[in-house]
Amino acid sequence: MRPSSRVGLVAGLALALSCAAPAAAQDAEVLRRELEQMRKQMQETQAQYERSMEALSKRLRKLEAQPPPVATPPAPPPPTVVQAPTPAEPPPSTPSLMDLLRRREPFALYGTRGPGQFLFDMGVAGDFVADFTQRSVERTASGTFPGRENRFFPREIELNLFGQVDPYARAEVRIEAGEETSKNELTVRLAEANLTLLTLPWGTQAKLGQMRARFGLLNPVHDHDLPQTDRPDVLRAFFGEDGLVEKGGELTWVPPLPFYLEGLVGVFDGDNDVAFGYGRIRNPLVTARLRTFFELGDTGGLQLGTSLASGLTTDANRNTIVGVDAKYKYRPDGWLHPLLTVAGEALWSRRTVSITSDDVATVQSRNRFGWYTYVELQPFRRWAGGVRYDWTEYQLDPGHQWAVEPYLAFMPSDFLRFRIAYKHTDRSRPVVTDAGPSPLRFDEVFLQGTFILGAHPAHPF
Amino acid sequence: MRRIIVIVIAVVVGAALLVPGARAAEKIRVVTTIPDLKSLAEAVGGEFVDVDSLTRGTQNFHEAEVRPSMMLKLRRADILIENGLDLDAWVDVAVGGANNAKIIRGAPGRIDVSRGIPLLEVPTGRVDRSMGDVHPLGNPHFSLDPGLAPLITQTILDGLARLAPEHRAAFEANRQAFLTRLDGEMARWTQTLSPFKGTKIVVFHPDFIYFLTRFGLVQAATLEDKPGIPPSPQHVVRLIRQMKDDKIKVILVEPWNDVKLARRVAEDAGAKALVVASAVGAVKGADNYIAAIDFNVRTLAEALR
Numbered sequence: 001m002r003p004s005s006r007v008g009l010v011a012g013l014a015l016a017l018s019c020a021a022p023a024a025a026q027d028a029e030v031l032r033r034e035l036e037q038m039r040k041q042m043q044e045t046q047a048q049y050e051r052s053m054e055a056l057s058k059r060l061r062k063l064e065a066q067p068p069p070v071a072t073p074p075a076p077p078p079p080t081v082v083q084a085p086t087p088a089e090p091p092p093s094t095p096s097l098m099d100l101l102r103r104r105e106p107f108a109l110y111g112t113r114g115p116g117q118f119l120f121d122m123g124v125a126g127d128f129v130a131d132f133t134q135r136s137v138e139r140t141a142s143g144t145f146p147g148r149e150n151r152f153f154p155r156e157i158e159l160n161l162f163g164q165v166d167p168y169a170r171a172e173v174r175i176e177a178g179e180e181t182s183k184n185e186l187t188v189r190l191a192e193a194n195l196t197l198l199t200l201p202w203g204t205q206a207k208l209g210q211m212r213a214r215f216g217l218l219n220p221v222h223d224h225d226l227p228q229t230d231r232p233d234v235l236r237a238f239f240g241e242d243g244l245v246e247k248g249g250e251l252t253w254v255p256p257l258p259f260y261l262e263g264l265v266g267v268f269d270g271d272n273d274v275a276f277g278y279g280r281i282r283n284p285l286v287t288a289r290l291r292t293f294f295e296l297g298d299t300g301g302l303q304l305g306t307s308l309a310s311g312l313t314t315d316a317n318r319n320t321i322v323g324v325d326a327k328y329k330y331r332p333d334g335w336l337h338p339l340l341t342v343a344g345e346a347l348w349s350r351r352t353v354s355i356t357s358d359d360v361a362t363v364q365s366r367n368r369f370g371w372y373t374y375v376e377l378q379p380f381r382r383w384a385g386g387v388r389y390d391w392t393e394y395q396l397d398p399g400h401q402w403a404v405e406p407y408l409a410f411m412p413s414d415f416l417r418f419r420i421a422y423k424h425t426d427r428s429r430p431v432v433t434d435a436g437p438s439p440l441r442f443d444e445v446f447l448q449g450t451f452i453l454g455a456h457p458a459h460p461f
Numbered sequence: 462m463r464r465i466i467v468i469v470i471a472v473v474v475g476a477a478l479l480v481p482g483a484r485a486a487e488k489i490r491v492v493t494t495i496p497d498l499k500s501l502a503e504a505v506g507g508e509f510v511d512v513d514s515l516t517r518g519t520q521n522f523h524e525a526e527v528r529p530s531m532m533l534k535l536r537r538a539d540i541l542i543e544n545g546l547d548l549d550a551w552v553d554v555a556v557g558g559a560n561n562a563k564i565i566r567g568a569p570g571r572i573d574v575s576r577g578i579p580l581l582e583v584p585t586g587r588v589d590r591s592m593g594d595v596h597p598l599g600n601p602h603f604s605l606d607p608g609l610a611p612l613i614t615q616t617i618l619d620g621l622a623r624l625a626p627e628h629r630a631a632f633e634a635n636r637q638a639f640l641t642r643l644d645g646e647m648a649r650w651t652q653t654l655s656p657f658k659g660t661k662i663v664v665f666h667p668d669f670i671y672f673l674t675r676f677g678l679v680q681a682a683t684l685e686d687k688p689g690i691p692p693s694p695q696h697v698v699r700l701i702r703q704m705k706d707d708k709i710k711v712i713l714v715e716p717w718n719d720v721k722l723a724r725r726v727a728e729d730a731g732a733k734a735l736v737v738a739s740a741v742g743a744v745k746g747a748d749n750y751i752a753a754i755d756f757n758v759r760t761l762a763e764a765l766r
Contacts, residue, residue, distance in 0.1 A: 164566060164567070167565075167566075167567040167568070170557075196557070198557075198562060198565045199562040199565065199568075200560075200562070201562075203536065203560045203561065204560060205557075205560045252560060253560065254532065254536050254558070254559060254560040254561075256536060256537055259533065260529040260530060260532060260533040260536075262529070262532075262558070291529070292529075293528065293529030293530055293533075295528070295530045298517070301528055301530070303529060329526075331526065333517075333519055334519045334520065334716055334717040335717075336521050336524050336717065337524075338526075381691070382691070413590075413594075413689070413690060414524075414594065414689070415590060457553070457554055458527050458550065458551035458553075458554045459527070459554075460527045460528075460529075460554055460555075460558065461526060461527060461528045461529060
């Protein structure tokens with residue numbers, strides 16, 4: 001090799017090395033950084049692992065410190081042992097920020113239910129009535145069930161859906177079908193649809209929607225649950241055959257007192273055209289109720305209540321109805337049913353009416369009164385009998401009527417009931433209908449069959 | 462009139478405001494649906510709880526009447542302990558009238574002790590009311606099985622500690638003391654009833670299946686035709702024949718049930734009708750959980766001897 005060539009080779013190598021040296025140094029730096037990063041990650045992982053282990057050790061030590069559970073002899077194999085469906089843990093009392101931010105998806109619940117399970121309860125109540133009476137009552141459609149005299153008819157077939165909407169509210173929907181006035185005409189209607197807010201503060205609850213207003217003892221009770229076949233005359237005279245069913249809201253308050261007291265205020269449209277009928281929330285029907293209860297020893301209980309409803313009639317005149325009610329039950333110790341039930345209600349109404357006579361309009365006040373009471377004896381679990389007495393004035397017309405109704409009920413089970421009743425009605429003046437005046441005195445015999453399919457909520461006192 | 466209304470409102474509001482203040486320093490107010498759970502809650506909660514039951518032991522829990530007095534107790538409750546499995550489904554109506562958000566279904570103050578219980582008599586296949594007042598989720602009378610008391614008290618403890626975590630240690634100590642005592646009694650009860658293992662028993666209503674199964678006894682039949690349905694004459698005749706054929710000596714009957722009928726059937730079958738504690742407080746001497754189970758074991762053993 002020539003010297004000039006060697007010099008060139010050395011120079012080339014030197015140049016190559018001088019260029020390669022910074023690159024190698026750069027790689028080493030990168031590697032060093034990566035190693036450092038890995039070491040840090042390793043240290044973090046180790047610290048995290050140690051923390052987890054420490055937590056587990058603590059938990060284990062705590063469990064070991066607990067005494068062993070009581071030793072119980074193993075049960076013989078039962079006929080069928082199935083684990084109960086375990087409901088989810090109740091939500092914490094104070095929801096976390098994440099809980100509040102989480103999107104609410106009610107239908108996501110669908111995924112958590114088991115096969116064949118609904119997320120609400122469902123029941124059907126069927127109530128059939130036969131009303132036998134004189135022909136004159138049938139002709140004038142002036143009996144207890146106008147237009148259905150001497151007929152066997154479905155009075156109320158009710159589909160009832162109810163349950164929790166979410167942890168804060170429950171809802172109830174009742175759809176009713178029944179023969180109401182004329183032959184073979186079955187009416188299907190929404191009887192109730194309401195929402196109850198359960199978690200309001202200071203012992204309050206709000207119910208919103210369409211409902212049977214909690215006025216008195218029997219207005220909130222559905223036809224098939226009534227203690228007698230028909231609704232008392234005073235309630236039919238003051239509120240109509242369906243009772244006071246309204247759209248609006250009720251707020252209840254149960255103060256934390258040493259005795260039971262429930263206060264209620266309601267605000268409704270006032271659609272009931274027998275008593276009110278103005279139908280505007282701007283001038284609402286306002287209701288109120290106070291209810292208290294006294295335990296009379298281990299066997300007796302007495303409930304007392306007073307109610308008020310005040311609203312405008314269709315001609316914008318005020319009608320105010322005040323009621324008082326009482327119910328006593330005597331249930332001997334260990335009995336599955338009450339032996340004696342005594343209850344009653346009295347209602348007063350003060351109604352302003354506009355009267356036009358000889359082109360002169362005057363405003364008059366009409367005070368009306370009515371009451372009922374009943375006694376029921378149930379000496380046997382499956383048999384009950386009683387009698388109800390009614391006395392009521394008519395809402396607009398003068399006059400009054402009284403009625404007495406003995407009845408006997410047989411209940412083969414808690415979900416099936418047959419009832420027979422006789423009712424004698426005596427009117428001070430005839431009710432005038434399109435077919436003429438009604439008889440002053442008449443008699444009716446009611447046969448009733450009621451069944452319940454599926455779920456039915458327990459009845460309060 | 463207006464003055465009277467104002468005075469009444471002022472008195473009610475004043476009293477309502479005073480009552481919570483006076484009660485602030487008091488114990489945790491626990492309400493149970495049945496007296497068995499009252500006794501167990503007292504055992505766990507000890508001095509930190511004030512427990513009341515909505516029903517008495519002499520009642521049929523399936524058909525308790527929802528009274529406003531129940532609502533009053535629930536209005537003031539911090540915790541509601543229910544049996545579950547539809548035995549005390551009526552409590553929802555009582556809670557609905559109590560206006561107490563602390564104990565509504567799903568709230569931290571609501572404890573269902575049926576969680577985690579290994580259930581008996583769970584219907585399989587189609588279930589409808591032709592089978593009587595059947596419980597679709599299983600027989601709910603598990604509280605009469607002392608072997609399940611550890612599970613029930615654990616559920617109660619968890620619920621109490623959820624509300625008062627500062628007392629958890631005390632609750633655990635109370636529970637352990639109770640279980641230690643129960644353990645001792647359990648050994649004695651098992652020994653007492655061990656000679657009668659496999660013996661057939663007739664019950665009026667299937668209240669005792671858990672109790673009988675625990676001690677190796679066999680529920681051969683029920684006097685009720687179907688749960689909640691009174692026996693028909695044909696069923697009674699068949700049952701008497703079965704009791705004679707199988708030499709069944711005992712019918713267990715609840716104090717609230719038709720004791721006369723049970724005695725008549727027992728007499729015809731050459732057996733005895735025993736009124737036993739279907740719950741705490743159902744009979745004299747069954748004033749607490751252990752006393753109730755002890756009464757049942759002693760009564761049954763004496764009759765089978």
